[in-house]
Amino acid sequence: MLQGKTAWITGASSGIGEATARRLAKEGVNLVLTARREEKLVALAAELEAKYGVAVALEVADVSDRPVMEVVGEKIAERGGVDILINNAGTMPISPILSGRVDEWEQMIDVNIKGVLYAINAVYSGMAERKSGHIVNISSIAARQTYQSAGVYAGTKHAVRAISDTLRKEAIRFGVRVTDIQPGAVATELPDSINHPKIRDAVKANMYAEGSEILQPDDIANAIYYALTQPAYIDVSELHIRPVIQED
Numbered sequence: 001m002l003q004g005k006t007a008w009i010t011g012a013s014s015g016i017g018e019a020t021a022r023r024l025a026k027e028g029v030n031l032v033l034t035a036r037r038e039e040k041l042v043a044l045a046a047e048l049e050a051k052y053g054v055a056v057a058l059e060v061a062d063v064s065d066r067p068v069m070e071v072v073g074e075k076i077a078e079r080g081g082v083d084i085l086i087n088n089a090g091t092m093p094i095s096p097i098l099s100g101r102v103d104e105w106e107q108m109i110d111v112n113i114k115g116v117l118y119a120i121n122a123v124y125s126g127m128a129e130r131k132s133g134h135i136v137n138i139s140s141i142a143a144r145q146t147y148q149s150a151g152v153y154a155g156t157k158h159a160v161r162a163i164s165d166t167l168r169k170e171a172i173r174f175g176v177r178v179t180d181i182q183p184g185a186v187a188t189e190l191p192d193s194i195n196h197p198k199i200r201d202a203v204k205a206n207m208y209a210e211g212s213e214i215l216q217p218d219d220i221a222n223a224i225y226y227a228l229t230q231p232a233y234i235d236v237s238e239l240h241i242r243p244v245i246q247e248d
């Protein structure tokens, strides 16, 4: 069903993005992979091309850098556009609001909100012209609720969910589908982006407590695959996936 299509995955150098690249390559999807860590992208691209025979283009790109994202969009357009955008890159340097880590608030807003918008802007007009496309935004369970210390992160993910739902409504007449994926705790490098030592330790202790089984990146890649492979008349608008043990 996806064979021969092309997908752009942001934040493909680790975690959910990397797992999704593997999942889609296995289905014969050609890929455009972006992130900041070039060596990770190079290794992944070589592996996927050799294993699955798909074409993989890569671009080193910070999603919060608007001119860079515009150039990525132009290169994608020159190659004929993409059928799928997996808008996944994100960061989570959380802390209590009283700690006043304003630079980190700005970083989360720049990466998690503006980065998502820049990627949409880079491909949406092409999809609309071709009357075909699927945009998958990775928000979070934190798009629906808030947690102490995660006020700004949850704010960015609430924004992504709102953008997804608005885009879904606007995109109907252009034949473009939109899905907002809302994972709970997934075992990835994300907690390493927390710079507040006490909060980072607490988040990791909570995620990796003995006997607690949290989600794996492949679980989210499978959810994305499900959304992408539904018949054309179905829009999987939101998927909210948590580990059984995660109450909130």
Ligand SMILES: NC(=O)C1=CN([C@@H]2O[C@H](COP(=O)(O)OP(=O)(O)OC[C@H]3O[C@@H](n4cnc5c(N)ncnc54)[C@H](OP(=O)(O)O)[C@@H]3O)[C@@H](O)[C@H]2O)C=CC1
Pocket (backbone or CB within 6 Å): 010, 011, 012, 013, 014, 015, 016, 017, 034, 035, 036, 037, 038, 040, 061, 062, 063, 064, 088, 089, 090, 091, 092, 111, 138, 139, 140, 141, 182, 183, 184, 185, 186, 187, 188, 189, 190, 191
């Ligand atoms: N893990 C979890 O529990 C959950 C994660 N999510 C969301 O899933 C998404 C993926 O995170 P996850 O896989 O968990 O974490 P990872 O830290 O493993 O992956 C984050 C990815 O985003 C990229 N990235 C971060 N900052 C930037 C930037 N400025 N420009 C470009 N790429 C960037 C990283 O690449 P590089 O450093 O090479 O640039 C990396 O590939 C995020 O949006 C996150 O908020 C949602 C709910 C739960």
Ligand SMILES: CC(=O)[C@H](N)C(=O)O
Pocket (backbone or CB within 6 Å): 092, 139, 140, 141, 142, 147, 183, 184, 185, 186, 190
């Ligand atoms: C708040 C969560 O549970 C989630 N792990 C996230 O990182 O968004």
